[in-house]
Amino acid sequence: xxxxxxxxxxxxxxxxxxxxxxxxxxxxxxxxxxxxxxxxxxxxxxxxxxxxxxxxxxxxxxxxxxxxxxxxxxxxxxxxxxxxxxxxxxxxxxxxxxxxxxxxxxxxxxxxxxxxxxxxxxxxxxxxx
Numbered sequence: 001x002x003x004x005x006x007x008x009x010x011x012x013x014x015x016x017x018x019x020x021x022x023x024x025x026x027x028x029x030x031x032x033x034x035x036x037x038x039x040x041x042x043x044x045x046x047x048x049x050x051x052x053x054x055x056x057x058x059x060x061x062x063x064x065x066x067x068x069x070x071x072x073x074x075x076x077x078x079x080x081x082x083x084x085x086x087x088x089x090x091x092x093x094x095x096x097x098x099x100x101x102x103x104x105x106x107x108x109x110x111x112x113x114x115x116x117x118x119x120x121x122x123x124x125x126x127x128x129x
Contacts, residue, residue: 003072004073005126006060008124012120012125012126015118016118018114019111019114022108022114023112026104030107043086050082051083054083061073
């Protein structure tokens with residue numbers, strides 16, 4: 001089994017569950033984001049976790065071939081970038097998140113995007129396609 005399959009089998013269901021929570025309870029997720037933004041320690045831990053997850057993904061899978069596996073590589077790089085940004089430029093990144101707190105449409109679009117990504121990763125990771 002390829003590393004991309006393992007990562008997809010893990011991340012796919014996680015994205016699906018988070019997306020469902022975001023779509024079903026957007027007010028709770030908005031409140032969590034507000035609380036996250038007020039706590040520097042949470043921003044630090046979130047950045048550290050994102051960076052660690054990104055580095056782990058890229059350590060075991062960094063494939064730029066024209067297959068679906070490239071999605072896993074992109075997720076790894078985006079996680080690294082998010083982690084670095086939260087650790088190095090936390091205030092700037094938190095300012096970028098402000099529109100999500102004010103616009104429920106953006107939260108819903110994010111939820112739909114996460115749901116589609118989760119479904120894709122799950123289907124491809126388990127070989128159901």
